[in-house]
Amino acid sequence: MSNTPQRVPDTKERILDAAEKLFGQNGFTATSLRDITAEAGVNLAAVNYHFQTKESLFEAAIARRMEPVNRRRIELLDAAGANPTLEQILLAFLSPLFVRHPNEAIGLMSQILATPDSFVRQLFKKHLAGVVNRFVEALQQALPNLTRTEILWRLHFTAGSMAHLMARGSVLPEISEGLCNPSDRPAVLARLVTFAAAGFRADAWGGDAGLGGEAA
Amino acid sequence: MSNTPQRVPDTKERILDAAEKLFGQNGFTATSLRDITAEAGVNLAAVNYHFQTKESLFEAAIARRMEPVNRRRIELLDAAGANPTLEQILLAFLSPLFVRHPNEAIGLMSQILATPDSFVRQLFKKHLAGVVNRFVEALQQALPNLTRTEILWRLHFTAGSMAHLMARGSVLPEISEGLCNPSDRPAVLARLVTFAAAGFRADAWGGDAGLGGEAA
DNA sequence: GTATTGCTCATACGTTCGTTTCAATCATAC
DNA sequence: GTATGATTGAAACGAACGTATGAGCAATAC
Numbered sequence: 283m284s285n286t287p288q289r290v291p292d293t294k295e296r297i298l299d300a301a302e303k304l305f306g307q308n309g310f311t312a313t314s315l316r317d318i319t320a321e322a323g324v325n326l327a328a329v330n331y332h333f334q335t336k337e338s339l340f341e342a343a344i345a346r347r348m349e350p351v352n353r354r355r356i357e358l359l360d361a362a363g364a365n366p367t368l369e370q371i372l373l374a375f376l377s378p379l380f381v382r383h384p385n386e387a388i389g390l391m392s393q394i395l396a397t398p399d400s401f402v403r404q405l406f407k408k409h410l411a412g413v414v415n416r417f418v419e420a421l422q423q424a425l426p427n428l429t430r431t432e433i434l435w436r437l438h439f440t441a442g443s444m445a446h447l448m449a450r451g452s453v454l455p456e457i458s459e460g461l462c463n464p465s466d467r468p469a470v471l472a473r474l475v476t477f478a479a480a481g482f483r484a485d486a487w488g489g490d491a492g493l494g495g496e497a498a
Numbered sequence: 499m500s501n502t503p504q505r506v507p508d509t510k511e512r513i514l515d516a517a518e519k520l521f522g523q524n525g526f527t528a529t530s531l532r533d534i535t536a537e538a539g540v541n542l543a544a545v546n547y548h549f550q551t552k553e554s555l556f557e558a559a560i561a562r563r564m565e566p567v568n569r570r571r572i573e574l575l576d577a578a579g580a581n582p583t584l585e586q587i588l589l590a591f592l593s594p595l596f597v598r599h600p601n602e603a604i605g606l607m608s609q610i611l612a613t614p615d616s617f618v619r620q621l622f623k624k625h626l627a628g629v630v631n632r633f634v635e636a637l638q639q640a641l642p643n644l645t646r647t648e649i650l651w652r653l654h655f656t657a658g659s660m661a662h663l664m665a666r667g668s669v670l671p672e673i674s675e676g677l678c679n680p681s682d683r684p685a686v687l688a689r690l691v692t693f694a695a696a697g698f699r700a701d702a703w704g705g706d707a708g709l710g711g712e713a714a
Numbered sequence: 715g716t717a718t719t720g721c722t723c724a725t726a727c728g729t730t731c732g733t734t735t736c737a738a739t740c741a742t743a744c
Numbered sequence: 745g746t747a748t749g750a751t752t753g754a755a756a757c758g759a760a761c762g763t764a765t766g767a768g769c770a771a772t773a774c
Contacts, residue, residue: 293721307614309525309527309614311527311528312527314760314761314762315761315762315763316760316762324722325722325723325724326723326724326763327722327723327724327725327764328721330762330763330764331721332721334763335762336762336763396612396662398523398524398525398528399528435686435689435693436689436693438659438663439659439662439693441662442658442659442660442661442662442663443654443656443658443659444658445662446611446655446657446659446662447655447658470651473648473652473655474655476697476700476701477651477652477655477698478655478697479700480696480697480699480700481692481694481697482693483696484692484695484696485692486692509751509752530730530731531731531732531733532730532731532732540752541752541753541754542732542733543733543734543735543752543753543754544752544753545732546733547750547752548751550733551732551733552731552733715774716773716774717772717773717774718771718772718773718774719770719771719772719773720770720771721769721771722767722768722769722770723766723767723768723769724765725764725765725766725767726764726765727762727763727764727765728761728763728764729760729761729762730759730762731758731760732757732758732759732760733758733759734755734756735755735756735757736753736755736756737752737753737754737755738751738752738753738754739750739751739752739753740749740750740751740752741749741751742750743746743747743748744745744746744748
């Protein structure tokens, strides 16, 4: 059980590949194990042999992509020195998602953020909360005028832009006459950083925003 | 079929209420008709009698909330005159979601944006595309320095922030030590408008954003 | 060789899903 | 009153789901 030979028949990885593709595209509930094994070209029972349950498979797919992403995030944040700029922080947080296996990492990431099941929220805590706190600290240092609350909200907005962007680049092309091409990833990343950085630098909201009792 | 008596037994509305609550919370696939009829306290067959299919019920729930929201959006945009400010445009687009039946309208709205099923994307086109185009025009007028492409991207980011915020205020509290309270809706709306307005006003991205070939 | 272990296969279990059926009910029209 | 047509109820349909089982196969250990 511990250090067995491991013939590397790679069916385990084929399952993970198919799982991250389909989970990322369609979400957890909308993806069946039969979809995954069909995509992977393996037997249905293999998924229960290598991973025990569907939830475990989801977590394994998350872990495989999220761990290198998070490592790279911390790496980039550290490399930016003791006083990173806002853009450096945002790039450290966002750019690892766009590299190497972008479609998959990105899809899974937004599924973590978007799936309301309680076990997925635990995955969020496990794989994301620590990194997020590290970045909140860096943002507080870079933006001393903002309260921690304000920073959390704006990071939340940024994460939403990212998540929305990634899971479904599908929505936008339909209304944009092809002007938005989500597959040009470096450009998308740059646009997102530009947008988010400006949002973070906005003066903190002080009271009324011109609602006039609209949202009472 | 046309002008039948209509005893208003309100079981149809009870189904819609339950549907918009549960669809908004858990999404389309993760919500079963039995969940809905249990929540509504009606018989399972009633949903197939009043609405024919699960997809039709989803669309009916969307339509009931989206139509007044979209009407109010256009109303506010028109009320802002011929040259609305960026904040007026964003408020016109976002504030109707936070009024009256906010949790439900908001949850359904983000489900439209987040569900990859093809029929949901058709709902997006049907209920959202027209309004979105109207707002893109207004934004182009208010921000003449930005290309249409740039505006579409930033509206996309804003929609993502909104969608993420709404469907799952659940994620943030867990890492924010309670500092973010999504139920204080006027404050959330104001923060979102502040963030998005600053993002829209950012200088358009011109070329490189400091990636250094990271996302090659 | 045989034994053992790691893995894959076909198949089936029990449950839940969306949908359907049809008899029972109710308010109104006559 | 009875007839009519709109609604509701209990029960069931076939299909798809996640999971489990046990035989079969390949490779190493002895």
